[in-house]
Amino acid sequence: MPVPADRRNPIAVAAGQVQTGVDPALLLPSRGDLIRARLEVQRRLIRSGTRRFSPVRITPDGVIIDGHHTVRAAAEEGTLIDVQVIAFAQPPYGELILDLPVR
Numbered sequence: 578m579p580v581p582a583d584r585r586n587p588i589a590v591a592a593g594q595v596q597t598g599v600d601p602a603l604l605l606p607s608r609g610d611l612i613r614a615r616l617e618v619q620r621r622l623i624r625s626g627t628r629r630f631s632p633v634r635i636t637p638d639g640v641i642i643d644g645h646h647t648v649r650a651a652a653e654e655g656t657l658i659d660v661q662v663i664a665f666a667q668p669p670y671g672e673l674i675l676d677l678p679v680r
Contacts, residue, residue: 580605580669580672581672581673584603584605584673585603586603586638586639587599587600587603587604587639588635588637588638588639588660588662590662591637591662592637592662592663592664592665593662593663593664594661594662595632595659595660595661595662596659596660596662597657597659598657598659599657599658599659599660600652600657601648601649601651601652601656601657601658601674602652602673602674602675603639603673604635604639604640604641604648604652604660604673604674605638605639605640605641605669605670605671605672605673605674606640606641606645606669606670606671606673606674606677607640607641607642607645607667607668607669607670608641608645608670608677609670609671609677609678610677610678610679610680611645611646611649611677611678611679611680612646612679612680613679613680615646616646616649616650616679618646619646619647619649619650619651620650620653620654622647622650623647623650623651623654623656624654629644629647631643631644632644632659632660632661633647633648633658633659633660633661634660634661634662634663635660635661635662635663636662636663636665636666636667637662637664638669640667640668640669641674642663642665642667644660645674645677648674649674649675649677649679652674652675653675
């Protein structure tokens with residue numbers, strides 16, 4: 578699936594830095610689907626205010642490397658997230674994280 582032409586990359590910091598207050602709905606997946614049980618766990622953690630043990634990792638282009646389930650749960654909950662930007666080239670698998678199928 579192509580990346581939406583009007584997509585705005587929310588990442589404004591260089592690789593190696595942490596960006597706070599990122600809209601998770603604007604991030605791109607690097608995988609093809611999500612697992613419902615893992616998504617529910619992340620949703621419960623967000624609702625309880627429990628922080629993730631490791632940071633969500635993304636590329637400077639806004640492609641998720643690690644933390645897909647957290648990003649999707651945060652996007653569904655309307656919660657901004659903090660991300661660690663890493664110097665890694667990864668093409669997106671498809672469109673926005675909210676478009677990824679859940680199995």
